[in-house]
Amino acid sequence: MQLLLVEDDALLGDGIKEGLLDAGFVVEWLTDGQNAWHVLSQTHQFDAVVLDINLPRMDGLTLLRQLRGKGDAVPVILLTARSEIEQRIEGLNCGADDYLPKPFALGELTARLHALLRRSHGHADATLRWRNLSLNPGKQQVLLDNQHLELTATEYRLLYLLMANAPHYLSRPQLEEKLFGWQSELESNSLDVHLSHLRKKLGNDTIRNQRGLGWRMGEA
Missing domain, CATH: 3.40.50.2300 (Response regulator)
Structure with missing residues (x-):
């Protein structure tokens, strides 16, 4: 993104x-x-x-x-x-x-x-899907169990990145640059805060973290 x-x-x-x-x-x-x-x-x-x-x-x-x-x-x-x-x-x-x-x-x-x-990214369908979650980039719409899910702009971009790149891991530098831009100055925990908020809305097992690799969507 x-x-x-x-x-x-x-x-x-x-x-x-x-x-x-x-x-x-x-x-x-x-x-x-x-x-x-x-x-x-x-x-x-x-x-x-x-x-x-x-x-x-x-x-x-x-x-x-x-x-x-x-x-x-x-x-x-x-x-x-x-x-x-x-x-x-x-x-x-x-x-x-x-x-x-x-x-x-x-x-x-x-x-x-x-x-x-x-x-x-190798996707034929315009809508990204994972478990009971769907994301339509054209409409900027996220559905969880077919119900509209309210996300902040950063949470939406973060979820899009993780779903579009699944099942691959994205490292901290990759996520920070794609979320905030390469000219932005960030607080050291900015990414962690947004990941935490997103997990609370989606469920704790939604996003997987592996030390040394980064983050990706959990098992489908």
């Missing part, structure tokens, strides 16, 4: 970021290709990248080629002008997973991101 948005238009970038935050994503926003490449070439593990083609210092297609050249398979959605048909084709051939021509509806971008993330 951690996205990198690379868009140099301040007004558009701010609108996209706020909309994606409202949709439950953690969003890091950069405004030029060179800075984006620096971040993507480091250890940060983004779930998807929303990438404008026309960027200062390094254009989006060059960044995409370098990203795929180093073997990074992170899902990428290109943002393009409607007239850039050849660039859209080139972008897809370079390894982009999808594209959206500007102007676009934020709801469509959100839906496309959910579809990309679903495929990247």
Whole structure:
């Protein structure tokens, strides 16, 4: 649920970021290709990248080629002008997973991101399921025994991460970065507090912890 948005238009970038935050994503926003490449070439593990083609210092297609050249398979959605048909084709051939021509509806971008993330995790169904629990990312809805479950925004993101990655463990650094972003300063026990609150709402056996590995959903 951690996205990198690379868009140099301040007004558009701010609108996209706020909309994606409202949709439950953690969003890091950069405004030029060179800075984006620096971040993507480091250890940060983004779930998807929303990438404008026309960027200062390094254009989006060059960044995409370098990203795929180093073997990074992170899902990428290109943002393009409607007239850039050849660039859209080139972008897809370079390894982009999808594209959206500007102007676009934020709801469509959100839906496309959910579809990309679903495929990247190997899920055919739009709804994630575990025991008597279901989570619909498009609706940001969680049902427990078919009853709506009230979660905070952070609890919802935490549950999504655990369900989407089940049965694999997620380490503390992985969870903290995907929940709060790589530029956030956290209290040392922030993650533990949210895990504790989520367990109280779902049941103590819902989330399993293994020292040295991290956390995952319990046995289905």
